Amino acid sequence: MDNHVFDKMKNIERIFSPTSIAVLGANKVKGTVPSDILTNILKAEYKGVVYPVNPREKHISSIKTYKYVVDIEDPVDVAVIVYPSSVMHMAIEQCGQKGIKGAIIISAGFKEVGGQGVEREEQIKAIARKYGMSFIGPNCLGVINTDPAVNLDASFARKMPEEGNIAFISQSGALCTAVLDYARAKHIGFSKFVSIGNKADISEIDLLYYLKDDPKTKVILIYLEEISNGSALVKAAKTVIEETGKPVLAIKSGRTKAGASAAASHTGSLAGSDEICDAAFKQAGIIRCDDIEEMFNKAIAFTYQPLPAGNRVAIITNAGGPGVLTTDASIKCGLELPKFNPATTEILKKSLPKTANINNPVDVIGDARADRYNVAISSVIKDDNVDGVFIILTPQSMTEIESIAHEISRISSQFSKPIYTSFMGETDVAAGIDILQRNKIPHYILPESMPIAFASTYQFKRMIEQKQEPLKIYGDVSIEKAHSILNKAVSNGRKYLPEEEAAKVLEAYKFPILKSGLVQSGEEAARLSEKFGYPVVMKIISEDIVHKYDVGGVILNIESKNDAEAAYSRIVDNVRKAKPQCSIKGVLIRKMIPPGEEVILGLKRDSTFGAVVMFGLGGIFVEIYKDVSFGIAPLDNKAVEKLIGETKAAAILSGARGRVQRDINSLRECIFRLSQLALDCPQIKELDINPLIILEDGKGCFVADTKIMI
């Protein structure tokens, strides 16, 4: 960790746990942000010292008030600044002079308003840098630390949340207040709560590294509207997850496509920003959520209960219908409903009425009181075949709702297997739900939410248990050769390398490519075809044509000298008709690759996440099938398996429906080599290998066509 990063971490620690705070711009006008910030600090019973700063007031809330921060006699750890943006540079300058290393800039009027605001933000960043100061914001709600040793509420939220183990980072201040309200109703507590606003200095990435080592935080939640450095975010989240096993859950808004930019390659058009974001999050191990409810449904499962050892769940219910719904949802989520051990079945048989269902799901029947739930939960949770229990309750006239909630809480505290609950309804079950929530038993309004949350924890556990393998680096590649081809093209102002040249770049990275030759006449075509041996394929080579099929620029299965001569003329005629102005470099001839499955490999340079590798079903219908998946280079073993496994192509290559098992190992090698090429050659903006033809198992694969955008 370099000094700068180290200082930033120290500064962030100061911001969350300051020994003293100055509130610059505090005032006496109740109901205003400057007043409420100071009030919240006082109301939360902050354990340090507070210094209001206001040039006109002698005292605010009976606390001595200073004209300037530099007038405060004692050292100050952190400044909370609520001055208007027009004077923020003066405030930051004085904070720097005072030796303050951490600030929370609440005020708006910076980058988010454009124009002068952008300049102001740059100005305060420069001043902060000069003094080695780090800051949260500007344009944010503030910071909360519920640690009783600190009790800091430096925000203008309505109420301080309960203490807990969830850290919440949000780019939206308004969403923060809604989340606080939502969480309070469910007794969900937080360790740290931070609104990062414009994240001009401290970003979600810095906070991830900070929270990694925060002993109070077990789960990290992030709400993002914009990702400024995707690859750094991925790296930070990966570090947190791999080093500490803390799950990172994120909502990235803006899922809907604003329209992918016009792209020349298949990869370019298929790799929209959201698909790339999805792939990057998955690769990092970030659990992406669609909404706040899903995020908290999963967060409470992670925070309150142990991770499940396996995917086998037992369902206990007093209502058949919800039991079936939960069973369906469990199966859909990849969970299993195991058979119980005979001993468990025996206990259930003895203790439950004859009409009860003693198999999984266990139906304790509508008139069940606490004793039936007790015996069912206690016996099922002890069963070796069960990794977790879902408890469903519907409120009948005799249902002992609160007693059952207490029993669940008591039993849960005795076992290291997760128990989730769904007390269905609203008013009748409210008291029971409250008991469960106070006792940190995950509760879900809809029973179907239990398997979704459980599956998420189970998948996370499997992921963190997988061993990390070192990245594959091939030593037989020639970076120099690839660079020489690419740099020459770049210096000539070219944007596109047609197949003939693109193939040379791939050859330098030892992709399997059959020999080819470029010809300028029918006679030459016939001669070269004879040399290669039949059948051959012929393709137009022109910098003006990206999709050769669309202009009749490809002829396959040419079997004779005469056919080769005729094919040359036909291709040139087709292209001339379709694109009269295009310049034709020649026709490429290559021996036909034996039949196999056609897949596509692609590469796209994304401004946020870097080099994105694509894999999927290939051929001319690639954009129609859209059976593709994405990964961020460098790809490790796990990422390559995921890349292949997420597509339908995986089943086809594995010999589904009696098809031939294909050489997936050779495909893996191509993906690793493409990942290496992506990192070594930043000149490549987009690349398609389409199709890559995968032969029978053990017989390899061949690049049949390729193009590169630079």
Added chain:
Amino acid sequence: MDSHEVQNRVKKVIANVLKVNEENIAEDANFIFDLGADSLQSIELVAAFEEEFQIEMPEDKALEVQTVSDAVKFISQFLA
């Protein structure tokens, strides 16, 4: 009107609007940072300057005036 007189009258206006002691108003004092004006008072100041000097200050430009010396310079343009 010379700039000294403009400055004295500007200070009087500021003292009156912001309820601060005229003697404590430095020439380079910032209305917000040094004298504690809030956003509403910044607007009130512009209105008070207009009334005091019988001028009309364009709103967008007037709100860019942040210090006593800024105000003196800005108002002097209208009095020239």
